[in-house]
Amino acid sequence: MSPLHALSTFLPAYLPAHLPTVLSSLLFFTTLQLLSPRLFTPSASTAPLTKHQRANWACHVCSTAHCAIAVPAAAYFAVYGALGRSDVFGYDWAMGQVNAVSLGFIWDTATTGRVAGAQFVLHGASSAFIFWNSYRPFLMGFGPSVMAWETSTIFLNFHWFMDHVPALQDTPLHIYNGLALFAAFFFARVVFGTYMSIDFFRLMHLHREAIPWWLRRTYEAGNLALCLLNYMWFYKMIKKAQRTLARKKQAEAAAKAAAAKAAASADETTGLVVSPVGEALPGAL
Numbered sequence: 001m002s003p004l005h006a007l008s009t010f011l012p013a014y015l016p017a018h019l020p021t022v023l024s025s026l027l028f029f030t031t032l033q034l035l036s037p038r039l040f041t042p043s044a045s046t047a048p049l050t051k052h053q054r055a056n057w058a059c060h061v062c063s064t065a066h067c068a069i070a071v072p073a074a075a076y077f078a079v080y081g082a083l084g085r086s087d088v089f090g091y092d093w094a095m096g097q098v099n100a101v102s103l104g105f106i107w108d109t110a111t112t113g114r115v116a117g118a119q120f121v122l123h124g125a126s127s128a129f130i131f132w133n134s135y136r137p138f139l140m141g142f143g144p145s146v147m148a149w150e151t152s153t154i155f156l157n158f159h160w161f162m163d164h165v166p167a168l169q170d171t172p173l174h175i176y177n178g179l180a181l182f183a184a185f186f187f188a189r190v191v192f193g194t195y196m197s198i199d200f201f202r203l204m205h206l207h208r209e210a211i212p213w214w215l216r217r218t219y220e221a222g223n224l225a226l227c228l229l230n231y232m233w234f235y236k237m238i239k240k241a242q243r244t245l246a247r248k249k250q251a252e253a254a255a256k257a258a259a260a261k262a263a264a265s266a267d268e269t270t271g272l273v274v275s276p277v278g279e280a281l282p283g284a285l
Contacts (some may be wrong), residue, residue, distance in 0.1 A: 011135070012132065012133060012134075012135035012136045012137075013135065013136060013137070014091055014096060014135040014136075014137055015132070015135035017093070017096070018096050018097060018099075018100040018103075018135065019100075021097055021100035021101060021104070022100045022103050022104045023104065024104065025100060025101045025102075025103070025104020025105060026104040026105075026106070027104075028104070029062050029065070029066070029104060029105055032058075032061065032062050032065060033058045033059070033061075033062050034058075036057065036058040036061040036062065037054040037055075037057060037058055053164075057164070060157045060160050060161065062105075063153060063157055064153075064154065064157045064158075066101075066102070066105050066150070067150045067151075067153050067154045067157070068154075069098075069101055070098070070101070070102060070147040070150045071147065071148070071150050071151055071154065073098045073101075073144070073147060074143075074144040074145075074147035074148045074150070075144075075148075077094075077095055077098065077143065077144040078144045078145075078148070081094075081095060081141070081144060082094075082095070083095055083140055083141035083143075084141050085139075085141050085142050085145060085196075085199055085200075085203070086141070086203065087140070087141040088138065088139060088141075088203055088207050088210075088211075089136075089137055089138065089210075090137060090140060090141055091135075091137040091140055092140065095140055095141075095143055095144075096134070096135065096140065098143065098147075099131045099134050099135075099140065099143050102127070102131050102147065103128065103131040103132060106124070106128045119229060119232075122225055122229065123226065123229055126222040126225055126226050127146065127226075129218070129222060130142070130146060130219070130222065131143070133215065133219075138211075138215065139200075139203075139219070142196075142200070145192075145196045148188060148192065149188055149189050149192075149193060149230075151184050151188040152181060152184040152185035152188050152189055154184075155177055155178075155180045155181035155184050155185075156181055156185070158177050159174070159177050159178055159181050162174045162177065178241075181237075182237060182241070185230075185233070185234055185237065186234065189230040189233075189234070190230060190231065190234050193226075193227060193230050194227065197223055197224075197227050200219075200223055201220070201223075204216055204219065204220060
């Protein structure tokens with residue numbers, strides 16, 4: 001038995017046919033990660049990026065590239081796809097190819113964990129588990145719904161980029177992108193994500209006898225984890241927006257107070273005339 005054939009016995013039934021795409025995707029994103037600090041780092045930055053900042057920048061570049069593939073694919077398959085969310089055990093080769101691209105993005109789980117923390121490792125690992133088991137096949141029709149969440153990631157990445165390019169900070173583009181991020185995250189992840197999760201648990205209950213208990217429980221736990229992460233991140237976005245607005249109001253109030261103080265000092269100065277002997281006399285010209 002060849003090593004490749006032995007490996008295929010441990011893979012989900014339909015994954016071997018998509019392994020070339022998975023490996024090509026893995027190679028593409030790994031190469032992009034290595035090259036992006038040299039190709040896409042901000043020339044307008046006030047200081048050279050640290051090692052941690054370069055790794056973080058590379059993660060956002062690769063994430064943006066993945067979104068450029070995943071989001072249009074999600075929109076296409078949501079309209080023209082052969083599978084729907086109700087096709088619990090259905091398989092479609094074209095959908096499998098798109099999932100393979102996202103599965104090749106699995107390195108993001110470990111890489112993002114080094115720069116962003118354990119919550120992103122949980123997010124990446126849960127997503128990878130979903131795409132891996134879609135080749136059993138199991139819930140492959142949920143692929144477009146899962147990838148639709150990445151709509152908000154596009155605006156998130158651009159917001160992060162602009163945060164780190166001084167020339168773009170607090171510009172109208174930065175502000176409008178922030179508003180778009182807020183709206184996209186709310187509708188794609190909070191509203192649609194919650195609706196999708198309700199539909200998911202309905203299907204799990206409906207087909208509970210046909211689904212291995214460990215698979216059903218793992219998916220249910222993963223779904224809850226992803227939803228809770230979305231809710232937590234949205235809460236953090238609200239709190240950050242409130243802090244930003246509070247700082248701006250404080251800065252504006254301080255600027256107005258300083259301007260008023262300067263104007264008062266100017267009025268006092270212009271209201272006095274210095275006599276030849278150095279005495280300050282009231283009155284202007």
